[in-house]
Amino acid sequence: MSEVLISVDPGLCIGCRICELVCSLAHTGAFNPKRGLLAIHKDVFSGHVSITICRHCRPPPCYEACGVEGAMAMGPNGAVAINPSKCTGCGACADACPYGAILRDGAGGAFAKCDLCSGEALCAKWCPQGAIRAMGI
Amino acid sequence: MSGPFGWVGRILRIDLTSERIWSEDTGRYSRDYIGGVGIAARILWNEVPPGVRPFDPENKLIFMTGPLTGTAAPSSSRVIIGSKSPSLHPIEHSTRSSVGGDWGPELKYAGYDGLVIEGRAERPVYVSILDGEAEIRSASGLWGLGAFAAQREIARQLGRDVETLCIGPAGENLSRIATIQTQTGRASGHSGFGGVMGSKNLKAIAVWGTGGVGVADPEGFLEACEYARSIMVPHPMGGGAGGLGWTRALPDGRLLRFFSKHRRRYFSCHSCPAACDGFCSVPGVGSGSEKCDGWFYRDYAYDYYGDGSEEGDGAFFYATLAANDLGVDCFELVSMIPWLARMRDRGLIDDGGIGLPLGRIGSREFAEALLRAIALKEGPGRILSEGSARAAEALGVGARELYEALWFAYGQNQHDDVRSYPIVALLWAFDSRDPMIDTHAIRHLVVTRLLWPEPFGLKERERDAICERIFGSADVADHSTYRGKARAAVICQHYSRAFSTLVLCDWTVPIFSSPSARDHMGDPTVMNRLLSAATGLEYGLGDLLLIGERIYNLERAQLVREGRRRGSDALYEYWFSNPDPSGKVIPREEFERAKDEFYAIRGWDPETGIPRPEKLRELGLGDVADEMEKYLRDPGRAPA
Numbered sequence: 207m208s209e210v211l212i213s214v215d216p217g218l219c220i221g222c223r224i225c226e227l228v229c230s231l232a233h234t235g236a237f238n239p240k241r242g243l244l245a246i247h248k249d250v251f252s253g254h255v256s257i258t259i260c261r262h263c264r265p266p267p268c269y270e271a272c273g274v275e276g277a278m279a280m281g282p283n284g285a286v287a288i289n290p291s292k293c294t295g296c297g298a299c300a301d302a303c304p305y306g307a308i309l310r311d312g313a314g315g316a317f318a319k320c321d322l323c324s325g326e327a328l329c330a331k332w333c334p335q336g337a338i339r340a341m342g343i
Numbered sequence: 344m345s346g347p348f349g350w351v352g353r354i355l356r357i358d359l360t361s362e363r364i365w366s367e368d369t370g371r372y373s374r375d376y377i378g379g380v381g382i383a384a385r386i387l388w389n390e391v392p393p394g395v396r397p398f399d400p401e402n403k404l405i406f407m408t409g410p411l412t413g414t415a416a417p418s419s420s421r422v423i424i425g426s427k428s429p430s431l432h433p434i435e436h437s438t439r440s441s442v443g444g445d446w447g448p449e450l451k452y453a454g455y456d457g458l459v460i461e462g463r464a465e466r467p468v469y470v471s472i473l474d475g476e477a478e479i480r481s482a483s484g485l486w487g488l489g490a491f492a493a494q495r496e497i498a499r500q501l502g503r504d505v506e507t508l509c510i511g512p513a514g515e516n517l518s519r520i521a522t523i524q525t526q527t528g529r530a531s532g533h534s535g536f537g538g539v540m541g542s543k544n545l546k547a548i549a550v551w552g553t554g555g556v557g558v559a560d561p562e563g564f565l566e567a568c569e570y571a572r573s574i575m576v577p578h579p580m581g582g583g584a585g586g587l588g589w590t591r592a593l594p595d596g597r598l599l600r601f602f603s604k605h606r607r608r609y610f611s612c613h614s615c616p617a618a619c620d621g622f623c624s625v626p627g628v629g630s631g632s633e634k635c636d637g638w639f640y641r642d643y644a645y646d647y648y649g650d651g652s653e654e655g656d657g658a659f660f661y662a663t664l665a666a667n668d669l670g671v672d673c674f675e676l677v678s679m680i681p682w683l684a685r686m687r688d689r690g691l692i693d694d695g696g697i698g699l700p701l702g703r704i705g706s707r708e709f710a711e712a713l714l715r716a717i718a719l720k721e722g723p724g725r726i727l728s729e730g731s732a733r734a735a736e737a738l739g740v741g742a743r744e745l746y747e748a749l750w751f752a753y754g755q756n757q758h759d760d761v762r763s764y765p766i767v768a769l770l771w772a773f774d775s776r777d778p779m780i781d782t783h784a785i786r787h788l789v790v791t792r793l794l795w796p797e798p799f800g801l802k803e804r805e806r807d808a809i810c811e812r813i814f815g816s817a818d819v820a821d822h823s824t825y826r827g828k829a830r831a832a833v834i835c836q837h838y839s840r841a842f843s844t845l846v847l848c849d850w851t852v853p854i855f856s857s858p859s860a861r862d863h864m865g866d867p868t869v870m871n872r873l874l875s876a877a878t879g880l881e882y883g884l885g886d887l888l889l890i891g892e893r894i895y896n897l898e899r900a901q902l903v904r905e906g907r908r909r910g911s912d913a914l915y916e917y918w919f920s921n922p923d924p925s926g927k928v929i930p931r932e933e934f935e936r937a938k939d940e941f942y943a944i945r946g947w948d949p950e951t952g953i954p955r956p957e958k959l960r961e962l963g964l965g966d967v968a969d970e971m972e973k974y975l976r977d978p979g980r981a982p983a
Contacts, residue, residue, distance in 0.1 A: 220618040222611040227415040236555030237414045250526040253607050253622045334616030
C-alpha cells in the first residue's frame, strides 16, 4: 500500500460538510459532523473558512510525542491511528500537532485523529470541490 | 448503531405563553406522513382550527425536518415551516414555506425532528436548543437588531457555533411580507412567517447539538447518495465542481459581471454540492450572499447608474443585503417595485403622496427608503408592509388594476407565465401559495428548459421521453392545449409533497429531468432509495406518491375548512383577457374543463372542490372525513 498525503485548499471549500458527514459515519456509525475526525470552520458573515485535518506528516510529530505504549500505531499507508482503549487523553500528541488536527472525541476522554479510512480517505473522495485531496506518494 | 434510523424520534413543543416545554414522539406522525410538509400539514389540521388568525397566539409555527435531514443525502438541508399565513389574501390560509442553510440538520443533531411553537411570550424572547435542552431566553438586547447582527450576538451569548433562524425588524413589526432568515441570504420568504414569529415575541431560535443521525444501511445509503449526486440538477449560480458549476453559461451579463468583480467564494447549504450561494463583498456596502435574492433590484440599479458601474453594483448589493438583514421578502419586491413604478407613471401616486423618492427607483436611496419603511412600518411602509394585495385595496381601483397585472392569485406575485403554460396555470389555481417554488422539477422539464445553455439544454425528444415516463404522455409539454394537464398537475403535486417530506431541495432533486443525467433523464426513485436505506423500511416510489396524495388531500381539507371552494381555485381576471407576448390568454372554458377533470381525477366534488369522504377514507384520512362531514353540516361550529 502506498503512503498517502492530504492537501487542502480552503478557498475551494463551500462549507457543505459532506466530508465531516462521511467521516463521522465511517468512524462513529452515524452522521454527526461534530464527531468527524476533521473539522470545517465556516463563518458565513466574514466568508472565512478553515479546514482542520491531519496532513499525515513525515515523520509524524504526534507519534513521536506519544509516550503511552500502544496508544498510537502507524499503519502501512503511513497514517497514525489512535487506539482509544490505550489513549490516556494526556494530550501530548495534540500539543505536538502543527495543524491542531488531533481532536478530543466528544464521546470520552480519548483523543481521535484521521486514520485515512484504511487509505480510502472518504473526505477527499466525497468532497465535491477538490478542497481536500488525497495523494499517493 | 441500533437506531433510531433517519428520524431522531422526538418533536419539541414550546408554549411561549405558559413557558411550558415538552416533547412528543415523531412516530405518532411519521408512518403516515414521513416528515417535513406532511407532518406540518397534520399538526396544522389537528391543532390550528379555522378562525385562528396568523398573528393570534393560538396560531402555531411548525418547523419540520425529514428522515434525510442531517445525513449526507445531496441537498437535504431544508426545513419545512407550516403555519397560518399573513401574506395570503384574501383568506389567511394555512400554508407552507421552507428554508435551507444548516439549521434543519443542526436541530436533528440537537435531538429533535421538529419544533412546534405556540402562544405568545410576554416580552421579546429567543429560544435556544442545545443538545436536547431547550430554554426560553430574554431577547431584550436583540429586539430591533437586523438578522445578521442578531445571529452573531446570539452565538456570542451562547458561546457556541449555533445555527440560528431569526427575524429582522420587519418580522418584529408584524409586516405581512416578513421573512425568517438564517445566515446572510437564506430565508423562508414567501409566506410571511417572519410576522408570525414577531407576533409571538420570538426573535430567534438557536440550535446546536452533538447527537448523530443514524441510517439503517450505511453502505446502501452512501451508494444511493452517490447515485443521487451523479444525476442531481446543478444550480446556474452554483460553484459546484465536477461539471456542476456552469455560472459562466448563465445568460445574464449584469450578474456575471457583478460576480466576477465581487464574489469571494461559494457557500452551500448543508450536504449540498450545488453551492448556489455566492459570498460577495462590496466596499462601502458589506458582505454576504447573492444569488437570486437581488433580482428585485438588479436591473433597476444598473439602469439607473449604468451597466458595470460601481454605484450600480453598490445599489444592487445594498438592496439584497438590506432586504435579508431587515427580513423583508425579496420575491414580493420583484413585483412591488414595478407596480409602484407603473402607479407613478399613471399618476396614481407621487413622491409627496406616498413618501418615497419614486423618481429615483434604482438608486440606493430609493432601496433604503422603501425597505426601511416596510421593515419599520413607517410612512408608506404602513401600507406597503401589509403586502401588495392589501396595499392595492388601500390605494384604490387603479392600484388594484395594476396590481392584478403583476400578481397571479392569493396575494402571490407572478412566477412563470400562467398564460403561456397551461400546467403552470393549473398548479397555481389549486395551491394556497406560489406553487412554482416547490415544483422546480416541472419548471426544469417544460418551462425553463430552453433557457438552459448547451450542453445542458433539454432536447425535445428527451423531454418527450421523460414526460412519457412520468406522466404517461408527452402532452404535458404541448403548451397549446389543456389536454393532459389536469393529470400532470395532480402528479406534480404528489411529487412535490413526496420530496418535501424527506426533505430534499426541489431545485436539485433529479426526479424528472437533469442536465447531469444521461439523455437528461432524471430518476424519481432516488427519493425512495434514499428513504429506504436511511430508515430500514421498504418504500417504493408508489408508496411515496401515495403519501404525497394523502398530504395533498389533507392540505386541501384544511383549506376547505378555512373557506376554500372551487370558485376560489382561480387566478386574477387579468390573465384571462390580457395576452402574453405570443398572444395567448388563459382560455376560460378550457381552463374550467381542465378543473373539472382535475376534481374528477382527485375524487373531489366538481361543484364545490371539496374532497369526497370516500376519497379521504381511501387515503387513510377517515378521521379527517368525519371532521369534514361535521364541518360541512355546520361550518360555524368549533372543531373537535
